[in-house]
Amino acid sequence: MPADRLTKAVILSFLRCYLVGANFNTRGMQNIGLVYAMLPGLAAIHKDPARFRQAVKRYVRHYNSHPFWAPCLVGIFLSTEQRIAAGAFPPAMLEKVKDRTTYTLSAIGDSVFAGSLLIYWALSTACLLLAGHTAAALLEGLIFFIGLQVFKVYTFWRGLRGGFLFLESLKRWDLINWGQRIKYANAALLLWFWMLVWPKPVAWQGWLAGMIGLAVTARLVQQFRLPRTIPAVGLAALWALYPVVVESLGGWPF
Incomplete structure (x- = not known):
């Protein structure tokens, strides 16, 4: 397939990752959003209509993970689909590792992002505003926002290049323990907040x-x-x- 066509499809798949949770439902959770993000890449990888439909069916089942991991997972899945199209990866194997990877990253995301970093940002912003440092609070918010976009782009790119092998690098990041360290910082921020109010x-x-x-x-x-x-x-x-x-x-x- 033309390289420029695949590149445009990959970029479109990445941008659609921001809408993964837009059609949340109680049956498949974020599955419709995941399929929506995967469609451009799948269409560029599987040009045969029958294989394309089979690929889409692999992602319409239940899917739920932390939204910050959506680009990483889409990148990993697209990389795997390229190997399936080349005959180097059996489709049945994908079903066995997809759910395990999704739920593992979901647990890490809930602990590190929702349970640690987001609370850190909220507490630190509240403390800075109460202390009269409005500019610092705004600057911190911009840093977190830009950092999140960099994180999404980087994990998508690494997942697209390495597939499931990228998970070995994620393991070395030791995110779970970093989440615990951030919680200690949150406790100190909570004490500062109480002192201010x-x-x-x-x-x-x-x-x-x-x-x-x-x-x-x-x-x-x-x-x-x-x-x-x-x-x-x-x-x-x-x-x-x-x-x-x-x-x-x-x-x-x-």
Whole structure:
């Protein structure tokens, strides 16, 4: 096939990755969006109508992953389809590895992006705005936005070039542990946020009691697998009784 035709189809497939979640449905989740993104590349790879229809059927089943991984997965799938068209990769093998790859990256995306980086961006932006650093908050948002686009382009390109072999490089990135490190930073940002919104002057005894209460609550949730609402309500009740306890102990600053 002409190289320019394939290049244009690949670029169009990448751009359509931004619309993967536009037709979300309860049956196939993001499957319609995935097929929509794959169609230009599949049409350029499989010129035989029968093989093209077979290729499309491989992607109409259930699909759901974090949207930030959509370009990477589309790139990997298009690379695999090129090998299927060349007879170097059996189509049946794709079904076995596609779902496993999709759900693994989905879990990593939920932990690193949704559970760590997005929270970091929200907390840091709130803290910067409360501290009066409006320009810094805007600059941080632009950096995150541009960084996300670079991430999508890079992972799409690497997935397109390496196929499933790119997953070995992703494994070396150690994203899960990076997500844990970012959560520690989020805890520090949350403390900074409280310090900014807390009425002045700050009573260190109240801060100490609050930190101990949160630590104990988190430990109870983790160790006994309690629903988070139960210890949260208990902690809120104890905090409501805090003025009475303070007064009975001699009047700590409140």
